[in-house]
Amino acid sequence: MARHSFIQMSKLPNVKGRISYITSHARQENLYATYRTADNAFWNNLARESRQEFQRSGAEGKCIEARELIIALPEVYTQYEPQQVLEDFTDEFRRRYGVECVSALHHNKRKTNYHIHLIFSERKLLPEPDVKIATRSVFFDETGKRVRTKKEITGEDGQIRKGCTIIKKGEVYESHLFTVKDDRFKREPFLREVKEDYTNLINLHIENPEQHLKVFDKNSVYLPTKKIGKNNPKAEEIAADNATRQEWNRTADMALVSGIEEAKILEIKQTEIHDKVSQSIKSEGWLPNLFRRIVNKAKDILQNLIREYGIPPKPTLDIDMTEFCTMRNLMIRVQDEARGIRNLQDNILPKLKTQLAETTGIFKGKERKALTEQIQQTEQEIDRRLDKLPDILREDGYPDVQAFMATYREAEAVVEQYNRDLAEWERQVKQKSRPPRPPEKESVRNRLRQLQEQGRQQKPRKKSFDRGSR
Incomplete structure (x- = not known):
């Protein structure tokens, strides 16, 4: 991300x-x-x-x-x-x-x-001070609030109560230097x-x-992480929350690459995280451990959906269009990387853990130690590759997986429509009817280029600051 x-x-x-x-x-x-x-x-x-x-x-x-x-x-x-x-x-x-x-x-x-x-x-500041002159006596109570009559600021002894004031006719009772x-x-x-x-x-x-930085979109599939200020007494708690949020974000990337619709990920995020966190806050107040359990459960639901859904086959293209081929190759790269991660998560890591569980006995200490190290290395490799997944797309200018997938789906629809139009044209040719002109590839290329630019980050412009050392 x-x-x-x-x-x-x-x-x-x-x-x-x-x-x-x-x-x-x-x-x-x-x-x-x-x-x-x-x-x-x-x-x-x-x-x-x-x-x-x-x-x-x-x-x-x-x-x-x-x-x-x-x-x-x-x-x-x-x-x-x-x-x-x-x-x-x-x-x-x-x-x-x-x-x-x-x-x-x-x-x-x-x-x-x-x-x-x-x-x-x-x-x-106002262009000129707004000064209000009393046309008759003006009365203010102890709180500074204006009242209508003198009686309202008079005590039982007939004297003006302490803290109350009277502005006489002709005096300034209110002035303003500023707008509202x-x-x-x-x-x-x-x-x-x-x-x-x-x-x-x-x-x-x-x-x-x-x-380049980007503004977090609260309507995206991702969860925001929190900034930890200096001397924050809840620094450890926030760090633990951030780690849990990052795990969800990585899983969301895997889901997008696996072909799961963005709407489905957002639905899980809303129902399994936002709604349940809101309910827990209303009933029990803010409980950090409960928040992390809720997010982890939602992450497990999304991971199960990834396993059920499976990564779709590599996309094919009937026409040679450079712009779409570039996006297709990026898609293939991230899907291949996702398959490698899935293999580590679903096959290699469970097998190693099973081996460790079955390696018992007082003479198997070295084997257990070696298996434990392999498990730790595999877990670290999974984390490293999950973090690297968005970088594949950032190299081509896309800010994150969600932005690329949205652009790719739009481009895919453009190409599919071109193929349908071309198939219809060829059908009419075979029927020897008088077909219209075949669809033009150039207009499709132009649309794909436009989509690519919209999905990528803006290019940096010339800097205006003077460089210098402090």
């Missing part, structure tokens, strides 16, 4: 504190660059007005003053000038959404995670758009297409 990009968004209840934290050399061990599109006065005013608005609304919870994106960069980006990288990524966001930003470029403590923190405002929050930043399409845009931007500056 292709490596996925990591772009995460969070809400900030204390924007000034967060800005201070990410831009402080004293608090960040590996801080390479900082960048601001607005000064401290902007963020101070933004925080104050956000809190005032929140107080007036009477809403519960925390006041959200701004939002933050964390954008993980591949390590190849360390060869570029840090300030230029940071400014390009920040200016791209400001250009697209028109809001002010503060950003910083970091490494984590072990220098294994090169990343950008990008804080952005959900509000814009832009609701699009709260919606899922925004984050999806940001992930797509920044993944494309990251890939522009990676020369090797095989190292």
